[in-house]
Amino acid sequence: MTEAVLSFFGKLKSRLLRSSSKLEEGLDAIVEEGGSTDPESSGAPPAPDTPERPATPADPAPEAPDVTPPADPAPAPPEEVPPVVPDEAPVPEDPAAPAEVPDDPGPDAPVPDDPEPGRPSESVPLTPLEIPQKEVPDSPEPPPEIPGDGTPETRNTGLFGRLFGRGTTEAPVMRRVLDDEMVESLEELLISADMGVDTALRVAGNMAEGRYGRRVSTQEIKELLAAEIARIMEPVAKPLPLYRTKPQVVLVVGVNGSGKTTTIGKLASQFREAGKSVVIAAGDTFRAAAVEQLQVWGERAGVPVMTAPEGSDPASLAFDALTKAQNDGADLLLIDTAGRLQNRADLMEELAKIVRVLRKKDPEAPHNTLLVLDATTGQNALNQVETFQKLADVSGLVMTKLDGTAKGGVLVALADRFGLPIHAIGVGEQIDDLAPFDPEEFAAALSGLDR
Structure with missing residues (x-):
């Protein structure tokens, strides 16, 4: 029986598309008309992202031309490694590196003694060896991150967002200050949905009560409207x-x-x-x-x-x-x-x-x-x-x-x-x-x- 009821109201929601889409479209228009992107919600996440992204391309940009010439001659990188980190390279990662190390420096015995206790954690910095090879793909990595940022945006659009053509550009949450002008717009929208003048005025007034001066989003307005409608309908819902x-x-x-x-x-x-x-x-x-x-x-x-x-x-x-x-x-x-x-x-x-x-x-x-x-x-x-x-x-x-x-x-x-x-x-x-x-x-x- 419960599944039948849930199925029915799932059908009700889909079939009330005309009423719900009309209200949703109107609510979106009201908030967007006098609203703006929330500086707190939309500005916080991009702030750390913007310094990080230019920093990564800025470093590899000069390195990329320097890296490409040594990338062609294979012996060039091992020549640089022995003076800087000869101890780190041979032990953990590349088997080719230890083969080259005994050829160049004769006294290798003191070298492994030093890195064994202290350098295993520094084996991670062997990434400098990987950076010249992976920096070439690193420079194109920021572009794939941009569409990646669009993925969370799409979750905010929803079904009605796709129906009304909203895209990733609307990911920032639009908010508008709840004032008298916005309340009047809400009243007109509810009247157009056939709630009647008296009911529309009462519903809009209750939605705004205690919230004047606050910045509200479309989602918050929907929640307030649904709560107010449910409050009115609750006493009359009787089998x-x-x-x-x-x-x-x-x-x-x-x-x-x-x-x-x-x-x-x-x-x-x-x-x-x-x-x-x-x-x-x-x-x-x-x-x-x-x-x-x-x-x-x-x-x-x-x-x-x-x-x-x-x-x-x-x-x-x-x-x-x-x-x-x-x-x-x-x-x-x-x-x-x-x-x-x-x-x-x-x-x-x-x-x-x-x-x-x-x-x-x-x-x-x-x-x-x-x-x-x-x-x-x-x-x-x-x-x-x-x-x-x-x-x-x-x-x-x-x-x-x-x-x-x-x-x-x-x-x-x-x-x-x-x-x-x-x-x-x-x-x-x-x-x-x-x-x-x-x-x-x-x-x-x-x-x-x-x-």
Whole structure:
């Protein structure tokens, strides 16, 4: 189960690319607009590197021409070695050197006596013999070090860095002083992500609280944004409650095309896999395609689907479905309803009628009223919640189509304004694309923060 949840939110992060990339691009632009490279972080490492690199090429540069002539005649270097370090060369490294040493100096016996105790550590300085040979490759070694410095830079670019064309030139961390101008830019960015004016102002203000005058990077801003979003979403992240009452009546409402029918099919399948007996009522009697779609889902999940002739009274079908579920001892009754616009008073009254009829059979029904919202509607979702809450006493939300919008911030606005439980979110058409809502994972995915 844990692997399935992790897989789902890995998919959520990848499919929230529009929202997260929009926020990330905006955050980068805000920091870069009035920011500069951090002198402490970016200046410290190169400072020791710059003196070291010119020092190495400066020394071999004059030596290289001097070394090349002796490199051609092989006897030249051994002639220089005996006067300077004759004792060091023969013993440890080259077998050719000891062969030459007995030829040139006759008294070699006192020579090995001196280096044995004190010179083994100085056998390392035999590198002067290697320097003329390796200095030629040493001079080209600084160039390979330059791309080597680019390697740590690439780790800072990340996936979105590559998507937006950021290269090794952006390795130095850009920082900007958090001031009123930057806060205003953050507010505008959050409003454009459909968080709404009130929520955007509150989020930006909380992010800046206690941090005015500090130099902040894009990564730090992302972390602050993700933490603030998670704080808002944490109280509303609640799974659909299950009661001992049988059957538990779940009324599913929403506007046209919000994904009610697909959500009901996914819920029925998941409840069935959890060992619950489920009955579905195809209450959208005005749309034949919705009835057929539910029947397909019912066949997949092994769940019975109650239907009525096209154009029948949906309230009457809901009453009959509740009676059947009671007689069969079903655990859950999921009732689909016709999609309706919140500004259609006649259709909204029809929804109220379904609730009244159900309560004649069970005074506590419906036990849950789920409002399915389409994330692509943006701020209009706030109006939908307000209207449906008055007529149908909405108890929880399901947000769909988060994979096809750059307006994922509307979920934050809904949680901040209404505080209704968010039971599940959907990011696709597959059965596993509907899962319980996790605030921290959602916050990280929306803000583009790597976890």
